[in-house]
Amino acid sequence: MPSGTSKIGNQIVLFLATGCGLGWIPFAPGTFGSLGGLVLVYGLSQLPLWGYIAAELAFIIVGVWICTRAGQLMGRVDPGSVVWDEIAAFPIVFAGVPLNPWTAVFGFVWFRLFDIAKPFPINRLERLPRGWGVMSDDLMAGIYAAACLRATIWLGGSFFVS
Numbered sequence: 001m002p003s004g005t006s007k008i009g010n011q012i013v014l015f016l017a018t019g020c021g022l023g024w025i026p027f028a029p030g031t032f033g034s035l036g037g038l039v040l041v042y043g044l045s046q047l048p049l050w051g052y053i054a055a056e057l058a059f060i061i062v063g064v065w066i067c068t069r070a071g072q073l074m075g076r077v078d079p080g081s082v083v084w085d086e087i088a089a090f091p092i093v094f095a096g097v098p099l100n101p102w103t104a105v106f107g108f109v110w111f112r113l114f115d116i117a118k119p120f121p122i123n124r125l126e127r128l129p130r131g132w133g134v135m136s137d138d139l140m141a142g143i144y145a146a147a148c149l150r151a152t153i154w155l156g157g158s159f160f161v162s
Helices: 007-017 029-044 049-074 084-094 101-117 130-160
Strands: none
Touching (some): 029 101
16 A cells, blocks of 8 residues: 555545445446536535635546546546546536526536547547546536537527526
């Protein structure tokens, strides 16, 4: 065991990295992790926008370390059970957007579409080293999904206002 680490510390890292266990679901762990992201967004939506953004930045910064460490512990750079990246990217999709059932569904679908399809440059970002690659592709998927969600809201107009 590397110096400065403990068994309990490693268990905490794995618990967080797997989204409190969502990543251990044997099918579609990224989708279930994304559902965990919706729970996070709901909690963050109770904050003022500056608090929402500050918390999101903290989730990203901590996430790079958590994803790097979880990869080391699991022996793979980006294990499928690590879903912190999906969870941490979700607030990007909904920043400044009113959260209601319609925006939740459309934001979720847009995010999953981009996270799975990985259009340019998402497919390149996952090549970054360690936790940077694990996090960056999902963050870019979140940016794409945010743009598409805003376009969907703009096109749908009052349909999306709660």
